[in-house]
Amino acid sequence: MIEAYTHTLLMIDLSRTAVETIPVPAPYVREFIGGKGVGAKLLHDRLPPGTDPLSPENMLMFMTGPLTATMAPAMRGCVVTKSPLTHTFLDSYFGGSFSPEIKYAGYDGIIITGRAERPVYIWIDDHRVEIRDAGHIWGKDALDSNEAIKRELSDDTIKIAGIGQAGENLVSFALICCEYNRQAGRGGAGAVMGSKNLKAVAVRGSNPVGVSDPQRFTAACKKAFKELEASPDVEALRDAGTASAVEFANETGLLPHKNYRNGTFDKASKLADKGQRKHLWMGSNACMGCPIRCSKIGAVRTGKFKGIVTDIVEYESAGLMGSNLDISDVRAVAHLVKLCDRFGMDSMSTGTVIGFAMEACERGILPSPKDVDLKFGNVAAAEHLIRAIAQRKEGLGALLAKGVRRAAEEIGNAAEDFAMHTKGLESPAWGPRGVSGMGLAYMTTDRGGCHQRGFPLAYELGGEWEDKKLDPLSTEHKAQLVASLQNHSAGTDTLVKCDFGSFGISTETYAEMLSAAVGREITARDILETGERIWSLTRMFNIAQGLDTSQDTLPKRFIKEPLPDGPAKGHRITKDDMATMLQEYYQVRGWDTKGIPTEETLARLNLTQS
Amino acid sequence: MACSFDLFGGYNPRLARLSILNKNEKLYHLPVVCNQCEQAYCLTVCPAKAIFRKEDGIVHIDQDRCIGCGLCARYCPIDMILMDPENKKAYKCEMCQGQPLCVEACPTGALELVTPVKTSSSPENRSNPEAKFAPDDRETN
Numbered sequence: 001m002i003e004a005y006t007h008t009l010l011m012i013d014l015s016r017t018a019v020e021t022i023p024v025p026a027p028y029v030r031e032f033i034g035g036k037g038v039g040a041k042l043l044h045d046r047l048p049p050g051t052d053p054l055s056p057e058n059m060l061m062f063m064t065g066p067l068t069a070t071m072a073p074a075m076r077g078c079v080v081t082k083s084p085l086t087h088t089f090l091d092s093y094f095g096g097s098f099s100p101e102i103k104y105a106g107y108d109g110i111i112i113t114g115r116a117e118r119p120v121y122i123w124i125d126d127h128r129v130e131i132r133d134a135g136h137i138w139g140k141d142a143l144d145s146n147e148a149i150k151r152e153l154s155d156d157t158i159k160i161a162g163i164g165q166a167g168e169n170l171v172s173f174a175l176i177c178c179e180y181n182r183q184a185g186r187g188g189a190g191a192v193m194g195s196k197n198l199k200a201v202a203v204r205g206s207n208p209v210g211v212s213d214p215q216r217f218t219a220a221c222k223k224a225f226k227e228l229e230a231s232p233d234v235e236a237l238r239d240a241g242t243a244s245a246v247e248f249a250n251e252t253g254l255l256p257h258k259n260y261r262n263g264t265f266d267k268a269s270k271l272a273d274k275g276q277r278k279h280l281w282m283g284s285n286a287c288m289g290c291p292i293r294c295s296k297i298g299a300v301r302t303g304k305f306k307g308i309v310t311d312i313v314e315y316e317s318a319g320l321m322g323s324n325l326d327i328s329d330v331r332a333v334a335h336l337v338k339l340c341d342r343f344g345m346d347s348m349s350t351g352t353v354i355g356f357a358m359e360a361c362e363r364g365i366l367p368s369p370k371d372v373d374l375k376f377g378n379v380a381a382a383e384h385l386i387r388a389i390a391q392r393k394e395g396l397g398a399l400l401a402k403g404v405r406r407a408a409e410e411i412g413n414a415a416e417d418f419a420m421h422t423k424g425l426e427s428p429a430w431g432p433r434g435v436s437g438m439g440l441a442y443m444t445t446d447r448g449g450c451h452q453r454g455f456p457l458a459y460e461l462g463g464e465w466e467d468k469k470l471d472p473l474s475t476e477h478k479a480q481l482v483a484s485l486q487n488h489s490a491g492t493d494t495l496v497k498c499d500f501g502s503f504g505i506s507t508e509t510y511a512e513m514l515s516a517a518v519g520r521e522i523t524a525r526d527i528l529e530t531g532e533r534i535w536s537l538t539r540m541f542n543i544a545q546g547l548d549t550s551q552d553t554l555p556k557r558f559i560k561e562p563l564p565d566g567p568a569k570g571h572r573i574t575k576d577d578m579a580t581m582l583q584e585y586y587q588v589r590g591w592d593t594k595g596i597p598t599e600e601t602l603a604r605l606n607l608t609q610s
Numbered sequence: 611m612a613c614s615f616d617l618f619g620g621y622n623p624r625l626a627r628l629s630i631l632n633k634n635e636k637l638y639h640l641p642v643v644c645n646q647c648e649q650a651y652c653l654t655v656c657p658a659k660a661i662f663r664k665e666d667g668i669v670h671i672d673q674d675r676c677i678g679c680g681l682c683a684r685y686c687p688i689d690m691i692l693m694d695p696e697n698k699k700a701y702k703c704e705m706c707q708g709q710p711l712c713v714e715a716c717p718t719g720a721l722e723l724v725t726p727v728k729t730s731s732s733p734e735n736r737s738n739p740e741a742k743f744a745p746d747d748r749e750t751n
Contacts, residue, residue: 002620070621071611071715104622143635157624180635206695208620225717285636288623289611291717297637309635 002210004066004517005029010107010129012122014196015056015114019129024108031606033514033522034065034108035496036091037534039080042111043089044537049544053084053188054170054195056115062102062161062201063109065496069100069209071221072513073228074290074501077102078493079184084191085172085349085403086424086448088547089538092175092189093452094161095287095498096182101159104205116197121149121162124203134199141165141342142177149202162200163190164344166390170194172403173349173426177341181295181311182287185346187425187447188403212519220512224505228291231504237294238284240273242315247272249319252461253566254431254438256324258376259355260420260557263431263566267328271318275330280310292500305335313337319429320351325358326376336382343390349403352426354385356404356419357396365413369396420555422449423547433558434568435460437470437478440581443552444482446538452499454485473568475577479584483535490538491531533605536589536597540607549595552582612715617701627692627703628712641720643712644669644690644703652682652691652702660700667726670704673697 007029011020024038032038039061051057061080068075077099083090102110105126112122116131119138123130137145142164150156159179166174167190174190175183184190211217228234236244246268249255253263269275280300286293296312313322313334321340322333340347358381360366361374368374372384388397399407404426408419420427425448432439437456442449459465459481460472468477492502492510502510507524515522553559554573562572586593590601602608613626623629628643650669653661660675661682671682676699683691683700691702703710705723713721 002618071615104624180632206622206624208614208618208622208625210620214615214619282637285639293718297635299637309637 002208004070004209004211005034006103006106006108006209008107010110010124012110012112012129012131013114014112014116014120014131014198017116017131019131021107031530032534033494033527033530035063035068035078036080036490036493037530037537038109038494039063039078039091040089040534040538040541043080043082044541044544047082047541050546051082053082053087053192056113056196058082058113058192058195060112060189060192060196060198061109062099062112063496064099064103064107065494066518067495067497067513069103070211070517071218071289072495072517073221073224074287074292074498074505075099076287076496076498077178078496079176079189081189081192082545083187083189083425083447084170084195085188087545088423088447088542089545090187090189090447091493092184092186092447093493093496093498094176094178094182094184095290096159096178096180097288098159098161098178098182098203099496100209100288101203101205103209104207105203106205106207110201112193112196112198112201114196119168119197119199121200121202122198123153124201126204126206137199138168139165142344143180143342145199146177146179149200153202155204158202158204160200160202162344163193163198164342164390166343166345166401167191167194168199169390169392169401171345171389171392171401172406173346173353175344175346177344181285181297181341183341183346186348186450188346190344211517213516217513217516220509220516224501224509224513225291227506227509228501228504233503234292234500237292237500237503240277241294241296241312243271243273243276243296243312243318245315246318246323247274249315249430250323251567253434253563253568254457256319256355256420256427256429256431258326259324259352259359259418260427260431260555261359261561261564263434263563263568265323265326265328268323270328271313271322271330271333276313279331280334281312285311287498290498290501292498294500300331300334303329303331305331308335308338310334310338311341316429317347317351320348320355321382322351324351324355324429325382327379327382329379332379336379336386339383339386343386345386345390348428349426350386350389351429352420353389353400353404353407354382356407356415357385357400359418360411360415365411365415366396369394417556417560420557422554423447423551425449427555428452430457431558431563432457432554433563433572434566435472436475436573436577436581437472437481439554439558439573439578440478440482440585441485443554443578443582444486444585446535446542449555453489454482455499456481456485473571475581475584478581479588483585483588486535487528487531489531490534491527491529494527494530494534529605532589533607536591536601536605536607539589539591539595539597540602543596549582552595554578612711616706616711625692625695626712627690627701629689642688642690643721645688646705651685651687652700655681655685657681666708668705669702671700671702673699673701676700
């Protein structure tokens with residue numbers, strides 16, 4: 001019978017050039033369902049504390065979920081590994097067609113360990129797995145190497161995940177490109193891949209993926225499609241992707257400007273859907289099987305950067321590579337983001353790192369590179385730094401390639417005061433000073449300061465959550481709100497869902513699709529409980545890897561400097577605010593005052609074995 | 611996905627009887643479906659006379675007659691004939707008895723079922739090189 005799970009993991013040890021398949025342990029599936037959960041469990045159980053993320057021992061996993069590759073709308077895959085940027089658990093999600101292809105080839109996940117002696121790529125053609133020489137591709141960017149591999153294998157329908165020069169050069173925030181315009185973007189998974197001398201993983205799968213109860217599954221999918229159609233958020237995404245968030249963030253004072261000094265940017269609309277529609281977009285793009293089609297595609301037709309094909313400049317890139325650097329020409333921002341895509345590096349972290357360097361230079365504690373005026377608003381300076389970082393050129397490129405936390409440590413001179421990160425992960429494009437719950441989310445996310453494991457600001461600005469009145473500036477109810485959203489996120493990230501799908505699809509409908517697909521009754525409550533279990537498991541992993549409560553914090557700028565503009569002008573998240581929310585949050589989670597899960601909590605979540 | 615599920619009881623777009631052609635970093639994506647060609651090479655080259663056209667114009671493959679040689683797939687200009695990985699026989703889009711599942715599943719309306727308007731150049735008004743493979747002939751062969 002064709003099933004939703006393949007029950008098989010493909011294990012590849014590049015040091016020994018050994019390939020084997022192992023069954024997914026049944027308890028893992030029962031307790032953790034798929035994607036994030038099973039990945040977290042494998043990492044927790046198999047990776048010794050203190051493992052260097054760039055050592056051969058680190059595990060690089062491409063995980064799917066039980067609904068990946070089925071008719072269930074808006075599904076993705078995830079990379080799970082230990083991050084070289086944060087030294088914590090890392091899960092990084094990607095849409096497109098790569099993750100379904102893994103399932104079609106017959107695997108629930110691919111786990112790569114070791115380090116090849118010389119550059120290689122992995123070619124997976126159903127059950128045939130080959131480790132091939134990549135010497136002639138090494139040094140090419142993410143898109144050129146993709147094309148070269150397809151030509152070499154004489155099939156342009158093959159799906160490829162690969163790295164650019166940034167991954168090869170171990171840039172701490174290098175990404176994995178999952179073609180096209182889809183990336184496992186955050187946390188430096190590309191550097192882990194580069195450290196293994198692994199240029200790409202190419203997959204072709206010819207097997208069908210089935211479901212346990214087709215009739216029930218089809219009905220559940222229909223319901224999910226209906227819920228998506230009924231959602232105004234989905235409608236907005238279909239119309240303008242995430243670009244319309246630029247104006248929203250600007251109006252609410254959450255848009256980073258000049259390395260997060262300000263929360264508004266007077267030229268925001270140029271970067272938003274209005275500007276992008278005019279200068280870039282030609283059509284829409286969808287990931288496989290997704291009716292949302294949030295992605296817009298087009299080209300820069302005029303001006304200095306004409307000729308490039310560009311995906312939508314999604315909100316985070318518009319915010320961090322545009323507004324945050326005081327750049328308002330959306331064509332220039334598209335160009336900078338495209339450079340990052342080609343080099344294979346996270347445009348979010350890159351934007352934050354460049355903003356940091358510009359401020360440091362303006363303050364006189366970092367010398368400007370020769371022939372470049374390193375200051376806000378200078379597109380040429382941003383481009384110079386992108387090239388220098390990706391290739392670790394000059395002292396400055398090598399320094400910034402370590403990420404903003406380590407760069408600030410090395411520069412000294414109170415550079416930490418404006419290094420925007422939590423646990424080493426550069427901050428996303430939502431300044432939290434006007435929304436304290438968002439601050440708590442950054443403080444407590446398992447992979448470092450991230451906006452995607454709970455997005456409380458939508459409720460905070462909306463004014464209510466589960467019949468509770470919310471004040472965006474107050475700390476009240478924020479701990480419950482954040483923990484609840486994180487549980488939902490982790491529980492559904494095991495399926496593996498896309499965040500935008502969950503704007504429309506209810507947890508009950510996810511549960512219905514899941515139950516029908518896998519032939520086991522799983523309720524919405526089970527999904528949320530699985531999320532809670534995963535959240536405490538990744539916490540245990542992080543603690544074992546050396547994390548402590550002192551890192552559950554915010555960048556100093558958000559704590560010390562009141563927001564100078566916008567509706568929340570004058571507000572900051574004080575140390576007292578942080579301590580109040582954090583202790584309440586630990587309590588909600590059943591963790592002790594130091595943020596360590598208690599024995600009772602581990603027993604309640606069936607994690608005692610862990 | 612709807613198409614592959616109908617055929618194999620599982621999802622995989624590679625098995626479907628239509629595809630999406632992506633070009634230039636997905637700037638372009640074009641749905642590719644069987645044209646039910648007027649001069650259908652698949653039908654012309656089939657040595658087993660397994661491929662025939664019904665009165666509604668749709669080109670079908672008789673699975674009992676197909677010998678799995680793959681010539682039809684080789685000469686289809688748009689790769690719309692596939693080989694069943696299990697029984698090794700050829701299959702193609704036969705329009706789901708007039709109610710295509712792909713059209714039903716398409717969320718955007720990009721796929722629509724349309725009826726061609728007959729013009730003076732319609733097949734019946736010209737000498738048709740495929741006429742010898744018309745269903746009635748096939749039955750008597």
